[in-house]
Amino acid sequence: MIPEERLTQLIDRHGYLEHAMGRGDMSGEDFIRISKEYSDLGPVVAVAIELRRVRGEMRDLEAMLNDPGTDRDMRGLAEMELPELKAKLPDLEHELQILLLPKDAADEKSAILEIRAGTGGDEAALFAGDLYRMYQRYAALEGWTFEPISMSDSDVGGFKEAIVSVKGRGVFAKLKFESGVHRVQRVPETEGGGRIHTSAATVAVLPEAEEVDIQIDDKDLRIDVFRASGPGGQSVNTTDSAVRITHLPTGLAVQQQDEKSQHKNKEKAMKVLRSRLYEAERQRRDSERSALRKGQVGSGDRSGRVRTYNFPQGRVTEHRINMTLYKIEQVMMGEGLDELILALIASDQAEQLAALESEG
Secondary structure (H helix, E strand, O other): OOOOOHHHHHHHHHHHHHHHHOOOOOOHHHHHHHHHHHHHHHHHHHHHHHHHHHHHHHHHHHHHHHHHOOOHHHHHHHHHHHHHHHHHHHHHHHHHHHHHHHHOOOOOOOOEEEEEEEOOOHHHHHHHHHHHHHHHHHHHHHHHEEEEEEEEOOOOOEEEEEEEEEEOOOOHHHHHHHHHEEEEEOOOOOOOOOOOOOOOEEEEEEEEEEEEEOOOOOOHHEEEEEEOOOOHHOOOOOOOOOEEEOOOOOOOOEEEOOOOOOOHHHHHHHHHHHHHHHHHHHHHHHHHHHOOOOOOOOOOOOOOOOEEEEOOOEEEEOOOOEEEEEEEHHHHHHOOOHHEEEEEEEHHHHHHHHHHHHHH
């Protein structure tokens, strides 16, 4: 149960921030910081106020029922309203607990989405293409922009590798659990015997880092330029426009050759490198926090085989939460994907609540 003092703290803080913004005597940077906190606290305070109202009404009704002097009509009204308020209380408590969970600083960010064909040869590349289109459609439904950074086509269609920038508010919060191995079971078009094949593609989702998020020293970079090559290794242009950037302290290397301009290739490569370094640092901090958390079971790592798409049976199975949907077409069209994503978010929130309760 959330203490009454905590509700007061939240409501008072929201009021203080509103007053501070109205004074007009702070710097632009302070105003942005305070207005963001005020905006973030808005939904929390709305639930806190409703929770306080319900608790107050319950106290009043219980006092009325305990008072021998309450007339029969008022008593009847109280007996009718009290169970309704009692039923509402746990939902409000739970909603507020979820809103008060520590926020992942990267959740509001845009994301870099990386899809690679895994085991399964040509079929894996075709499946990587299917996943690419699924996320493209989902991004359109969410109102996000979907901008390819680097594409490596397969000879039979689909992709060996596709790297995309997905821009919008809260992109990383919704896509972060997509990272891992996605497995497909279906009969390939090239298979005459009608046998079901299993192949896989890997998905990585990184928060898109801005320059303010992670500083990269120029002396830590080695930049190589070379001529872009197409299928079979033939040169596709006559200038050294392709760029490979290696981050010497970590050994991370990013190559980009999709643009004809060396400058644009370098810009795109730096965007991917910055996001990969930011994610590596984020993972390191998260691992340290997890190691310190009392009573934690398992690593919390959501990588590995995460989802299976079985086309003959029309089902998608989300292995991390033992959830199966018999709507594979809707999922692949992007429309059904949100159901899986929201279930993963809810599961993660439940794990966080359980961890906090065990610590308490």
